[in-house]
Amino acid sequence: MTLSIALLLGLIVVALVLFSFEWVSSDVVALGLLLALILTGLLPVKEAFAGFGSETVLMIFALLVMTSALVKTGMVDLVAQAILRHAGTRFTALFAVILLTVAGLSAFISNTAAAALFLPIVLGLAAKAKVSPSRLLMPVAFASILTSSVTLISTSTNLVVSGLMTRAGLAPLRMFELAPVGIPIAVVGLAYMFFIGRKLIPDRAPASGLLDQFGVRSYITEVLVLPDSPLVHKTLAESNLGRDLDLEIVRVLRKPDVSLWPRRNMTLRAGDVLLVRGAREDVLKVKDTAGIEIRPDVELSDPDLRAEDTQLVEALVVPRSPMVGRTLRLIGLRERYRVQVLAINRHGRNLLEKLSHTLLRVGDVLLVQGRPQDLARLSEDNMVSVLNAVNERRIDRPRAWRATIIFAGSLALATFSVLPLPVAVLLGAFAIFLTRCISPTDAYRDMEWRAVILIACMLALGEAMMRTGTATYLAQHVATWTANFSPGWLLGGFFVLTVALTQPMSNQAAAAVLLPIAVQTATHAGLNPRAFAIMIAVAASCSYLTPLEPACLMVYGPGHYRFIDFVRVGAPLTLLLFLIALVLVPRTWPLL
Structure with a gap:
């Protein structure tokens, strides 16, 4: 062992300890590790910073831009509503649908792309189902990885392994050659996540400040059923307002001045006014639902007032306000x-009762719409205290479909090998900006920069492991230590080493280092080198122990996870998949 190898291994141990206990944030640890590699001379400055311009970092950047566009344009809300329509808000059903959908899609597109697509969708579903995002996001990442060995195009690592096999004199991987072991791994892994893994996932609701709470307070508003509404002659149960918009109907006001308690079998009529209760964002979604409108918005709005001239604010009725004890009609x-x-x-x-007949009290919060100058005058006259402006997110269907087509098109270009995945998604991000689906300012503000910094720094560590010979040193020692064991244990040794190296290194880099050594070891021992190459491909996709795999990095920040969470959930899963691979690989590709 050289001094460089010993020093690098020592730095890795220190970094893993800091990652595990999280005395400082993971991105700070990664930056510290990067500086240590430079200052100790283990990695030249140019190569150390190369990770920030690597294809992996640019790929994640581009995917985050496209997913941000899907959120901003409202496509995520449409997909979430479709899933909720079939799965409901019951956590068990929702969990199962998410697992199966993500896994099925990831079998035919990049697992990173699948995770990127479902990240904003699952955040929306978590809000609808009133569960912590942390309970759903890690399953999204793991489900996207679990089907990596089903097809050749499930992950770019399989393509790298196939190319390396050709260089080693072996036939390349066929499209479904990995399926005999990949499908059982996917089935067992998904079953583990459904029955065991979800019980190990922490429930960490994201911390939020006071202003964030304004967006989730429960409002009462009046919803008018329009004459041409598709809800006319439907019952309240058939209208699905509660399921689709997450609104609670508390009263039905019917002309002339009839107030009815809502019942599931009550038939709606044109002109009915529904008193509904829901979160601010759900109330505002009424504007985008065909056949119904917020009654004050449709009956009291100024016809000469353009939508782009108005602003929404939350306003508090303060003590000594002239509004206290009076109704909106009187004011x-x-x-x-x-x-x-x-x-x-x-x-x-x-x-x-009708909003216009409600006596206002101190502490009431009003959702008020109007011109900025008129709202300012309302506050100056001590009528209300404006708490904060509301960013009214509406579903922009033309832009939503445009963003969806761009996203799907970029993935299709990569799936059918027209362009490499990083180039295809970068082209998609460029098209998103070019077609104005989202502005660069909004995209950069929503970016999860911590994940970008973390993976860029860890790519530098992988380069240091190859440059110093640490990866080769570890591989040779595994081959030496298992030389006297049976062929099955030798095969298992390479699985363990591959999984270990995929944590600090990229999956492709770990496979590139180990596959030539594994093939050479198998040839010298008179064993089937293809079995060892297959085992490397399967093991390189078992990235569950740390959040350093791109799909895991994408959910790390939004899920408010800690480094140790992945060890807790991923260690039993990795052991389970190791046993499956150890049994199935030798049977499908005989060692002798």
Whole structure:
């Protein structure tokens, strides 16, 4: 062992300890490790910083840009509504649908791309189902990885292994050659996540400040059923307003001045006014639902007022306000200030009469729409205290479909080998900006920069392992230590080493280092080198022990995970998959 190898192994141990205990954030640890590699001379400056311009980092950047566009345009909301329509909000059903959908898609496209597509969708589903995102995001990452060995194109690592096999004088991998071991791994892995893994995943609701809570407070508003609405003559149960919009109907107001308690079999009529209760974002989605409108918005709005001129704010009724003890009708906000109140929050309590007839109290929060100058005048007159402006996210269907077509097109270019995956997704990100699906400012603001920094720094570690000979040193020692064991244990030794190296290195780099050594070892021992190459390909996709695999990195920040969470959930899964591979690989590709 040389001094460089010993020093690098020592740095890796220190980094793993810091990653595990998280005394400082993971991206800071990665930056510290990068600096240590430079200052100790283990890696030249140019090669150390090359990771920030690597194809992996650019690929993740481009995928995050496209997924951000899917969120901003509202396509994620449409997909989430479709999934909720079939799975409901029951956690068990939702968990199963997400696992199967992600795994099925990832069998035919890159696991990184599959994780990127479902990240924003699952965040939306978690909010709808009122569960912590941490309970769903790690399963998304693991499900996307579990089908990596089903087809040749499931992951770019398989393509790298196939190319390396050709260089070693072996026939390249066929499209479904890995399936005999890949399908059992996928089935057992998904079953593990459903029955065992989900119980080990921590429930970490994201921390949020006071202003974040304003967006989730419960509002009461009036929803008008329009004459041409498809809901006319349907029952409340058939309308699916509760399921699709997550709104609770607390009262049905029917002309002339009839107030009815909502019942599942009640038939809706044109002109009915529904008093509904829901979160702010769900209330605003009424504007994008055919056949219904927020009643103050449709009946009281100024016809000369353009939508782009208006602003939404949350406003608090303060003490000594002239509004206290009076109704909205008596105050005449529309006539005096040219604003309209769309909804009212009263500490989560239901209001059972028209908003215009409700006596306002100190502490009521109003969702108010109007021109910025009119809203400012409302605040200056001490009528209300404006808490914060509401960023009204609407479904922009033309841009949503445009972003979806671009996303699907870029993945198709990579899937059918028209372009390499990094080039295809970078082209997709460029097209997103070019077609104005999202502005660069919005995309960069939503970027998970911590994940980008972490993977760039860890790519430098992988380069250091190859440059110093550490990876080759470890591989040779595994071959030496297992020389006196049976062929099956020798095969298992390379699986373990591959899994170990894929944690600090990229999957492709680990396979590139180990495959030539494994083939050479098998040839000298008179064994089938193809079995060893297959085992390297399978093991290189078992990246469950740390969040350093790209799919895991994408969920690391949004899920508020800790480094040790992946060890807790991923270690039993890795051991299970190791046993499956140890049994099936020699049977499908005989060692002798």
